[in-house]
Amino acid sequence: MVSDPSTNSGSPRAGSRGDAVVLLSGGLDSYTAAAIARSHGYRLFALTLRYGQRHAHELRSARAVAEALQVARHLELDVDLSVFGGSSLTGGQPVPKDRPLDAREIPSTYVPARNTVFLALAMAWAEVLAAEDVFIGVNVLDYSGYPDCRPEFLAAFERLASLATARGVQGGAFRIHAPLLQMTKAEIIRTGLALGLDYGLTHSCYDPAPDGRPCGRCDSCALRAAGFAQARAADPLLSR
């Protein structure tokens, strides 16, 4: 598992690193993680999951972001986790608002097994592409308490992948890259701005208005606002 964003540094040249599958939600984090992959020379295969999230606006953002990143291919796949219930992010119960950002309990926006499902699907595509690398924009610092955003989870998934796939059995490598893992939201934003990203394309709110405007009060809005404030940058989404 590779969590250091500089691990793959050197001279970034397009096409020099081979192909990578990037999980792209339309949010700020996955956009930045994918852009880091591109800056290191990977050709990007972007995978967006329609998992029953409330915020279909995220999907429009994923398309805009994929286009901005000039990905080689963008796949959208349905896997409706809302059938299981158990998360405010997929309906049934309201998204919590005005929660302290340092709360330690796992919030109701946690979607059971989401990142395991997402990484398994990314692994499936990577195996077919004969790609060794998967990028995911998870983050352990501003992580809202989700168990499947922790380094030990990612390391365990990478071990699993070596046993789960024909590629692994045949001795092929498989790496999960989480370049944002140890970064603060402000560091993520500064990194993205330095790479020239337009965060106005992204969408973070868990519970937007029908026209897409962020609520400003959910965990995701609060983390985003705090990140831009700490980075001393203006959020282009709010000035539109």
Place this chain on the structure above:
Amino acid sequence: MVSDPSTNSGSPRAGSRGDAVVLLSGGLDSYTAAAIARSHGYRLFALTLRYGQRHAHELRSARAVAEALQVARHLELDVDLSVFGGSSLTGGQPVPKDRPLDAREIPSTYVPARNTVFLALAMAWAEVLAAEDVFIGVNVLDYSGYPDCRPEFLAAFERLASLATARGVQGGAFRIHAPLLQMTKAEIIRTGLALGLDYGLTHSCYDPAPDGRPCGRCDSCALRAAGFAQARAADPLLSR
């Protein structure tokens, strides 16, 4: 990971073991694995994945089997792995026929990452149900060479689950049961017949005729025929 079918034995009483998620394909193996779970007193929550397989007949069988098992709930979920390609089971290339059953290479019917995706989805539902147990009908002896049917894969997934879920983080148990893992196809069939199962409800063929009749020549048909022959039993599917 629990691979011994007798591990959970004792006095099988309905409702005495709590809830279990069972992966139900409509094939002979998953029907038997689910019936073993039921015989040990679990209340069954059956999950069938429509993953883009050629054989939609499998899905009809899954419904019939779920009804025969009197499951508490049967969910069918779309996760179209055919978008990635890479398997003859999801189209694009022909299903191999008349392959020797002792061939060691991984056949083209292997669907990249399928069991990882399936177990991740079963884990998602189990977490919402607060169930500790997932049953999967994989088998390492007559396994057609799939990497994600091996004991080391299942053990790695169980370790991953303890890190991936809120339940795991809070110290809750999570067990993957593979009661057929070390059984021959004949032993599986004898076990199912002893439990009173009607294998005429099931469907195994990778490449059936439009009317559902098995081809008789794919790996799955060949393994099934050899299993019934070794068990000295008639396959009710062929006498219909």
